Amino acid sequence: MAGYKAPLRDMRYVLYDLFDGASLTTLPGYEEFTADLIDPVLEEAAKICEDVLQPLNRPGDEEGCVLENGVVRTPKGFPEAYRTFREGGWTSITCDPAHGGQGLPQVVNTFIEEMICAANLSFGMYPGLSHGAYVALKQFGTEDQKARYLPALVDGTWTGTMCLTEPQCGTDLGLLRTKAVPDGEGGYKITGTKIFISAGDHDLTENILHLVLARLPDAPKGIKGISLFLVPKVLVTEEGALGDRNAVTCGALEHKMGIKASSTCVLNFDEATGWLIGEPHKGMRAMFAMMNTARLGVGVQGLGLAEASYQGAVAYARDRLQGRSPSGVKAPDKPADPLIVHPDVRRMLLTQRAIVEGGRALAAWVGLALDRQHHAGDPATRAEAGEFVALMTPVVKALLTDLGSEATNLGVQVFGGHGYIREHGMEQYIRDCRITQIYEGTNGIQALDLVGRKLPENAGRNLRRFFHPVADYIEARLDDDTLAEFVGPLAKTFVRLQQATAQVARVGMTKPAEAAAAATDYQRLLGFTALAYLWARMAELSLPKAGTAEDNDAFHSAKVATARVFMERLLPQTSGLFATIMAGGRSLEAFPDAAF
Incomplete structure (x- = not known):
């Protein structure tokens, strides 16, 4: 399988040259986050992604997760990697x-998330x-809930989930049936x-905190009647220790196209004990806090997979000898020229590169x-x-996953038949990337959100x-x-936009x-306009430096050429x-429906 090398040079260029990352230190709480602190963090993230996570990517895909006697096991090496x-x-x-966190800027975490997703999305x-x-818990939980659960969630001793979808409802959560009945002791019994x-x-951990959408007995119909509950896999005592096992069980593991080392579960709640998060019937507000965070993260998943596929495709195109260049022999000492000299291969590689860097x-x-939204003093x-983030969240989620899918497909095409077989690992990137266009709200839903709400x-x-x-x-x-x-x-x-x-x-x-x-075409038009704006800015930055000492x-010459x-x-x-868009939907x- 192709290796992965974190693109730290380009990350630093984006952070410090394009966006003046040094200005982060002017935000309250970020005064110490200079390049001297941020760069070593990114370098250490690169090491764990390259040396620990990436080697487990293909084996994890081959082995997958297993459910035996009610216990879910992740692939070999995953528990040890998670501990590290x-x-x-x-x-x-x-x-x-x-709550025990490090408080680094969100933009730094964006780069770290890209590395993790490129190295091993399932992990x-x-x-x-x-x-x-x-x-969600930090924003909407009670002080007692935050004190009891957040430290273990922050340090990774426990993990968390978001439990929305049911067999009869996915996008339309108004059809949700899971029930929450008061237990008379301040908690609720969750069934569904x-x-x-x-x-x-x-x-990977001894406890999992499930955030579950459910309906109270007096709940209004539709999404206005949904509440959010915290339902631990293992109950937590007043002293913060683990107690009895809660009535939450994994009924089955989904057999998926990709991300096979990620355990995707059917969860059964049989009068499981839970606690209300936030106000009754206001669960969607808290859930959207989770989902908006997740949607930006999913966009980065598409980006990371595109980068990994690009790296694999470039390495193969440099080494694989096939045919002669249309413009003349490029490697006279070899029986054929490398793939990288052929115009159509260059088209595919440069399309991948432009997608990834933009x-x-x-x-x-x-x-x-996001950093300014949460930390600016003004x-x-x-x-x-916050208004900018609201507008761009559906764009980032949909555009980067759509383009990620296109880029990973191009990576396989560069390999030809060798990309289609499993040996090189290129087809895994396609399979892993495909879900990013679906979960956390399909890309069609993102487009409707953009046009109808944002x-x-x-x-x-x-x-x-x-x-x-x-x-x-422009002006x-x-x-x-x-x-x-x-x-x-x-x-x-x-x-045009x-x-x-x-x-x-x-x-x-x-x-x-x-x-x-x-909506879908409009969303892509807005996204491509954003990419064009950023590419123009990067070209402006790199033009004066290209070809100089x-x-x-x-690096700068390549940046201008990619622009x-x-x-x-x-x-x-x-x-x-x-x-x-202008043609309309007539x-x-x-x-006619009957003609389908």
């Missing part, structure tokens, strides 16, 4: 120091789900079945906004950052947080001839089905997206 991971403090990176599911539970529960049971910049942009700055929300201010910096950038540089090949295409795409936005907003007021039909590793590939070969698809609506 936990003891290294990696479960607590961005958690509040008040990353276990601490990833725990962090989502931490976010949940499916598709990632990390629902395993042998996606990394996008993920970091939103990660930095309330107005916090509010503006665009009109806050009187349209969310969209202005994106439009204004892009418009200002300031439109007459700069040195940047014309980057700013010109960006400007044209931005105009503005026109498409007006169209979607107009039809959405009177014909919501029309807006829904355009400062560019001794040719050209994006502008010339990927961005033009926005013309088709625009045409599709052809979709007019097709």
Whole structure:
């Protein structure tokens, strides 16, 4: 299987050059997070991902998880790797120091999550789900709940889950049936079945904290009647010690296309003891705190898998000899030229590269906004950052997973038949990536959320947080001839986005089905506009350095060249997206149901 090397050089470029990571120290609570502290953290993260997690990726996929006599076992090596991971403090990176966390910036964690997902996505599911539970419990739990459960969740001694889906309801949680009945002692008895529960049971920790959506006896119908409950796998005593086993059991493990080393469980709650988190019938607020965190994380999963596939494809294309270059022999001392000289192979590799490097910049942009949202001293700055994050969360989730799927498919194509067989591990990236377009809200749901909620929300201010910096950038540089090949295409795409936005907003007021039909294409158009903006900025940064003594590793030259590939070969698809959006949804609506 192809190896993995963390792209630390590019991560540092994005953090410090593109986004002025040094400015993090101006945020309250982040004063000490200079490059001298952040860089060693990233380097240590790279080591554990390259040396501990990545070697377990393919064996874990081959072995999978096993349920025997009610006990779920993860693949060989996973418990030991998790112990190393936990003891290294990696479960607590961005958690509040008040609960034992390290309090590092979210943008730093974005890079760490990318490395984990690239090295071993199945492994990353276990601490990833725990962090989502931490976010919800920290924000909505009582002081007693936080004191009792958060320290063990933060240090990784216990893990957490989010239990939403049931056999009859996935996206439509209004159909949820799990019941919660008061037990007369301040708790509740939870009864029901949940499916598709990632990390629902395993042998990595002694306890698992399940965050479960359920209905109280007096609950209103629909999603307005859903409450959130904390249901531990093992009950916790007043002193904080582990007590009796709760009435939560794993009924089955799902047999999946990918992420096979992640235990995806059917969980049965048989009058299990639980405690209300937050207010009655307000569970969706707390659950969305988890889901929004998870959606950004899922976008990074797509990014990480794209990076891993790209690295594998490049290594193979350098070594594999096939045919001769159309422009003439490149390796006369060999029986054939390496794949990397062939135009179509270069097309695939450079498409992967443009996706990965642009996606990394996008993920970091939103990660930095999260840091400002939660740490800026000025309330107005916090509010503006929050509006930007709200707008971009569905975009990051959908765009980076859609592009991740495209990139991992290209990786297999570079290998040809050798990519299709399991020996090289390239097909695993496709299988693992496919779920990212589905869970935490399918990408179609993300598009509906963007168009139906995030665009009109806050009187349209969310969209202005994106439009204004892009418009200002274009206006300031439109007459700069040195940047014309980057700013010109960006400007044209931005105009299309503005026109498409007006169209979607107009039809959405009177014909919501029309807006829904355009939602997926609109979401991709907005995402590609964001990538074009970031690529133009990166080209501007690297152009003066390309080919100079400062560019001794040719990093900046490659950055400019990749920016050209994006502008010339990927961005033009926005013309088709625009045409599709403006065509409306009549052809979709007019097709007769009976003809399907």
